[in-house]
Amino acid sequence: MDKTYIEVEEAAHTMKLLGDRTRLTLLGLLYSGECCVCELVEVLQMSQPSISQHLKKLRDARLVKEKKKGQWVFYSLNTSHETYPIVHQVLKQIPDQKEKLRALEDKGLRIQCD
């Protein structure tokens, strides 16, 4: 079995996670840099538990990494995931989510750390 390929089962699992508008947008946001949960909630205009539950799925699949900083939890893409090449290809082809983060910044809601 040629291991340069991603197995069908695993690829399908990743695709399933990308197959939801909310999660795909979350990943698109993280594609332009790490974000904390409250920013994601603000941008997506969805309930905090809903966003947290989506993040849990992405975390369980190890598609995203988390980093705690004080009261915040910052999420970022796990670029060393076996299926990241696919994720990357997909994210490259959807609209850039950066401007949504810029809009957040304008409202003074962007979380700075370090």
Add this chain to the structure above:
Amino acid sequence: MDKTYIEVEEAAHTMKLLGDRTRLTLLGLLYSGECCVCELVEVLQMSQPSISQHLKKLRDARLVKEKKKGQWVFYSLNTSHETYPIVHQVLKQIPDQKEKLRALEDKGLRIQCD
């Protein structure tokens, strides 16, 4: 809105269809050339209605095209679908399904037409 990008909603819909082991394998098979339903049933070792229902979903999304030839229906990838670039990127990165079709041929179960 930059139309060189695939909208998030549409990308998510396609990803959802790819997010199932059976459908991803079906698309992988079609990636190596058109197949008729009975071949797909034979390769995937699943019930004919189940395969037909998966094909219907892919057809409804226009990810695949159908071509009737006598009693058979041949399916192929719709390479002009708006999200085909993504589909292509994904299929490129999963194991080649050609050998499964070759095995069919060895059993004399491959359908020839033209």
Add this chain to the structure above:
DNA sequence: TGTTTATATAAGTGTTTGCTTATATAATGT
């Protein structure tokens, strides 16, 4: 015409999904 073969569709069912509201946990600030 009647039978076989290929495919689609319908109906039923248990499982999974994506939300909701409520609550728990943990760090921050007073």
Add this chain to the structure above:
DNA sequence: ACATTATATAAGCAAACACTTATATAAACA
């Protein structure tokens, strides 16, 4: 210590999903 803020988790629920079995449709063939 206590209130606030950020996040996670639990429980409940309607809708979507992926099968199953049964049946419909249509072409091929004896």
